[in-house]
Amino acid sequence: MGAHSVQFYEDDAFLIRGLSDYVGAALAGGDSAIAVATGDHLARLEKSLAHRGLLDDHGNALRGAYTGLDADLQLPLFMEDGRPDEVRFRNSIGNAILDATEAKMGHLYVCGEMASLLFASPRCPLSPPISHAAALHVERYFNILLMKFPFTLLCAYPLSAFPSSDDTTTFHKVCTLHTDVIPAESYDPSTQRETLQRTIACLQQQAYALSREVFDRKLVEQALREVNVDRLTGLPNRNVFQDRLDLDIRKSARSGLPLALLFIDLDHFKEINDTRGHEAGDQLLKQVAGRLRGHVRDTDTVARLGGDEFTITLSDLHDVILVTDIAQKICDDLSRPFMVGEELAYISASIGITIYPRDAATAGDLLRNADQAMYRSKERGPATSTPCSPPMRPMRASMNIRPRCWPPAAPNCAPAWRRAWPNRTCTRACCSAW
Numbered sequence: 001m002g003a004h005s006v007q008f009y010e011d012d013a014f015l016i017r018g019l020s021d022y023v024g025a026a027l028a029g030g031d032s033a034i035a036v037a038t039g040d041h042l043a044r045l046e047k048s049l050a051h052r053g054l055l056d057d058h059g060n061a062l063r064g065a066y067t068g069l070d071a072d073l074q075l076p077l078f079m080e081d082g083r084p085d086e087v088r089f090r091n092s093i094g095n096a097i098l099d100a101t102e103a104k105m106g107h108l109y110v111c112g113e114m115a116s117l118l119f120a121s122p123r124c125p126l127s128p129p130i131s132h133a134a135a136l137h138v139e140r141y142f143n144i145l146l147m148k149f150p151f152t153l154l155c156a157y158p159l160s161a162f163p164s165s166d167d168t169t170t171f172h173k174v175c176t177l178h179t180d181v182i183p184a185e186s187y188d189p190s191t192q193r194e195t196l197q198r199t200i201a202c203l204q205q206q207a208y209a210l211s212r213e214v215f216d217r218k219l220v221e222q223a224l225r226e227v228n229v230d231r232l233t234g235l236p237n238r239n240v241f242q243d244r245l246d247l248d249i250r251k252s253a254r255s256g257l258p259l260a261l262l263f264i265d266l267d268h269f270k271e272i273n274d275t276r277g278h279e280a281g282d283q284l285l286k287q288v289a290g291r292l293r294g295h296v297r298d299t300d301t302v303a304r305l306g307g308d309e310f311t312i313t314l315s316d317l318h319d320v321i322l323v324t325d326i327a328q329k330i331c332d333d334l335s336r337p338f339m340v341g342e343e344l345a346y347i348s349a350s351i352g353i354t355i356y357p358r359d360a361a362t363a364g365d366l367l368r369n370a371d372q373a374m375y376r377s378k379e380r381g382p383a384t385s386t387p388c389s390p391p392m393r394p395m396r397a398s399m400n401i402r403p404r405c406w407p408p409a410a411p412n413c414a415p416a417w418r419r420a421w422p423n424r425t426c427t428r429a430c431c432s433a434w
């Protein structure tokens with residue numbers, strides 16, 4: 001049987017160089033060459049051969065004989081019902097090889113990447129493992145031709161055809177069907193150390209598969225982060241909030257220390273979007289997230305549920321009374337102006353508070369309580385916080401916390417507030433901090 005080598009490659013430019021060396025050496029020696037490659041590779045190969053002075057402008061050999069076959073067109077010729085068919089293969093590629101050997105223009109050198117085409121989606125209509133099995137069939141058909149006709153064959157495979165470590169078995173099978181294995185990116189036609197080359201090629205494939213897996217894992221980790229983190233603010237999102245609340249409830253049940261859930265909804269945030277644009281609204285939401293983080297310990301959870309809704313879970317509370325102080329401070333803090341772009345922006349927040357286990361036993365009920373309490377705050381007016389109270393939780397008095405500094409001090413600096421609450425007056429002393 002004639003020599004049937006396999007050349008692996010990572011980089012297209014390396015493939016073209018290798019094919020050009022192979023076909024070029026044949027033509028320069030007055031021999032025949034058939035190149036079966038994808039349209040793009042074929043064009044680049046022929047350009048390289050023309051550059052070497054071996055082909056004319058029309059792709060005709062100036063020495064020896066050259067035939068270029070577009071692998072994309074050859075593929076359907078020998079496929080039947082989505083599988084390579086031996087008879088069709090003999091009638092297409094086989095006949096081209098037969099014609100070239102009968103022409104008796106020296107020895108025939110064939111290089112082909114139709115087998116690797118079968119591996120490499122999306123060009124090939126087959127997906128693994130069918131494409132892998134199909135390519136192995138094509139290699140066997142080649143070996144049958146090699147037993148009948150005197151020619152030398154070089155097949156080319158991208159390492160990307162074996163992207164996972166599960167492909168190692170197929171990779172070995174491909175190597176076994178060839179007489180020589182040429183490792184990727186180290187093509188040296190003079191090298192004879194076949195065993196060493198095989199080992200290098202296998203190691204390359206394994207290294208390639210490993211790097212693909214590391215890359216894929218990074219993508220998965222990134223996707224997981226994105227699933228858990230609110231992209232705009234970097235805060236945990238609703239999913240993480242719910243998981244952590246469940247966890248905090250279980251910890252609280254064990255430790256006996258209560259936890260508080262604060263539901264925070266910004267007041268008239270929509271006006272910022274409407275008057276200053278969505279980007280300004282985004283900037284403001286990021287700053288709100290930063291301010292909220294400043295009011296809690298590392299062990300507490302500040303989350304963004306979506307839109308202008310945030311939650312804070314305060315765990316391991318030794319003194320529940322402190323929660324209203326924290327809510328007060330948050331109301332005060334969010335009523336301070338925000339620097340958005342070049343201008344100040346004014347908002348405030350309505351907060352609903354609920355305590356575990358005093359007000360509810362489950363995460364769902366706690367969230368519902370806090371949400372309802374937040375709406376009570378909205379009804380009372382902006383910058384208000386309300387603990388869970390009847391009918392949310394029987395026998396609990398509601399509480400109304402306003403920022404010490406309300407409404408904003410400078411008469412011209414908060415037109416939105418003044419339109420919304422024209423009857424509110426400013427307590428200048430406490431606004432001086434602004």
Ligand SMILES: Nc1nc2c(ncn2[C@@H]2O[C@H](COP(=O)(O)OP(=O)(O)OP(=O)(O)O)[C@@H](O)[C@H]2O)c(=O)[nH]1
Pocket residue numbers: 232265266267268269270271273277278279280281282285306307308
């Ligand atoms: N800039 C920005 N706006 C958002 C984002 N998500 C939601 N919004 C907007 O936030 C607004 C929230 O709606 P509301 O809560 O009704 O607005 P509001 O003016 O604060 O209303 P009240 O809570 O009743 O005071 C809507 O206009 C949303 O389009 C976001 O990621 N970025």
